[in-house]
Amino acid sequence: xxxxxxxxxxxxxxxxxxxxxQVSPEERVVVRRFGKVVARPGPGLWVGLPWGVDRVDRVPVxxxxxxxxxxxxxxxxxxxxxxxxxxxxxxQNLVNVQLVLDYAIxxxxxxxxxxxxxxxxxxxxxxxxxxxxxxxxxxxRGVDRVLITGNAALPAWVAARVAERLxxxxxxxxxxxxxxxxxxxxxxxxxxxxxxxxxxxxxxxREFQALQEKELRERQSDALRYKLGQEAEExxxxxxxxxxxxxxxxxxxxxxxxxxxxxxxxxxxxxxxxEMSKALESLEARGGRVRPLxxxxxxxxxxxxxxxxxxxxxx
Numbered sequence: 001x002x003x004x005x006x007x008x009x010x011x012x013x014x015x016x017x018x019x020x021x022q023v024s025p026e027e028r029v030v031v032r033r034f035g036k037v038v039a040r041p042g043p044g045l046w047v048g049l050p051w052g053v054d055r056v057d058r059v060p061v062x063x064x065x066x067x068x069x070x071x072x073x074x075x076x077x078x079x080x081x082x083x084x085x086x087x088x089x090x091x092q093n094l095v096n097v098q099l100v101l102d103y104a105i106x107x108x109x110x111x112x113x114x115x116x117x118x119x120x121x122x123x124x125x126x127x128x129x130x131x132x133x134x135x136x137x138x139x140x141r142g143v144d145r146v147l148i149t150g151n152a153a154l155p156a157w158v159a160a161r162v163a164e165r166l167x168x169x170x171x172x173x174x175x176x177x178x179x180x181x182x183x184x185x186x187x188x189x190x191x192x193x194x195x196x197x198x199x200x201x202x203x204x205x206r207e208f209q210a211l212q213e214k215e216l217r218e219r220q221s222d223a224l225r226y227k228l229g230q231e232a233e234e235x236x237x238x239x240x241x242x243x244x245x246x247x248x249x250x251x252x253x254x255x256x257x258x259x260x261x262x263x264x265x266x267x268x269x270x271x272x273x274x275e276m277s278k279a280l281e282s283l284e285a286r287g288g289r290v291r292p293l294x295x296x297x298x299x300x301x302x303x304x305x306x307x308x309x310x311x312x313x314x315x
Contacts, residue, residue, distance in 0.1 A: 026062040028107065030116045031055070040112055057116045061107045064176065067123055069130045071096040071182055086186070087135045093143035097134050097150070098182035099158060101126060103173045115172030122171050126162075129169070130178075133161035143185070144200070147193065150183045 031039040032055045071085025085097050103126070105115050115122070137157045138146055146154075155178040163175050185193040257271060 027058050027060050028112055030057045030059060030112050032057070032116075037113055037116075040109055057119075059105055059112055059115055061105050061112075063104070065103050065105070065173075067101045067103065067126055068098065068181060069101060069127045070098040070134065072098065073182065085131070085134075087138040089138055089143040089146055090140055091142040094186050095138060095143060095146055095150075096182065096184055096186060097138065097154070098180070099130055099134060099155070100179045100181045101130060101162075101175065102177040102179075103175050106172050106174055111172040111174075113172070114170040118169075118171050122173060125169050125171060126166075126173070129162050129165055130158060133158045133165075136161070143193075144196075147183065147185065147197065148200075151180045154183070155179055 027043070029041055030037060031041070069085070071083060075083075083096075086094055087097055089095060105111065118125075134154065137154055138150075141149075159175060159178040162178070166173070166175065184190060
């Protein structure tokens with residue numbers, strides 16, 4: 001009889017101890033008593049009512065969770081019909097898309113309650129929301145743009161749409177990051193798409209080289225234009241200085257001649273013969289000789305001359 005009482009006491013103590021829980025620093029717990037939430041204790045020791053009265057759900061609020069959504073290369077060949085993650089582009093082509101979601105559980109009381117109540121539906125609901133957003137993005141673009149820009153543009157689009165639609169489902173989670181795990185055309189046409197992609201890459205390379213050549217030639221033409229402009233400006237300034245100097249010399253000479261002409265009426269003839277001497281010397285410098293046209297006509301007042309070129313060697 002004593003032994004039976006002892007066993008009953010041990011069993012009662014063990015049963016009461018089911019109401020004691022240790023909460024780790026990485027988690028929160030939601031305590032429900034007969035289905036109603038009565039507490040959400042943080043890290044530490046929690047003492048409540050034993051099992052059957054209290055139900056303790058542990059929620060890893062500090063743990064990053066990951067979910068893969070969309071196309072799966074390993075199971076796609078076994079799936080009948082269109083495999084998950086295969087979407088139709090705006091120009092009626094197919095692409096296979098796999099996205100990786102990083103999310104975490106919210107730490108507010110409302111988030112904890114929502115997660116505990118919908119824990120079993122979190123991954124499925126997230127998958128549907130993500131696939132709908134990805135299909136929307138792919139359907140609005142051609143296959144070339146999807147394949148070329150998808151790795152950079154698709155995650156941001158999906159993250160914004162999922163974050164916008166997630167609150168209405170009350171899952172108690174928040175999206176942290178979206179990345180592309182796989183993005184490619186179906187295997188049947190993948191070789192053709194790769195050939196097209198390589199050709200487009202070659203075209204872009206040649207376009208870039210042409211742009212560089214254009215910029216180089218523009219810089220060279222700008223430099224040449226600047227150089228010619230500088231030379232033209234220097235030539236202009238030099239000619240202006242020379243013209244000013246010649247004009248000043250002419251004005252000085254004219255002033256001197258006028259001064260001399262007041263006292264000597266024959267000064268104009270002197271100037272005439274000085275200029276004629278210069279002209280005759282210039283003609284002789286070109287080759288040939290200057291001689292009187294008719295010696296009988298040369299009498300001191302009437303002087304007629306002619307320029308006789310020196311004959312060159314015959315070819």
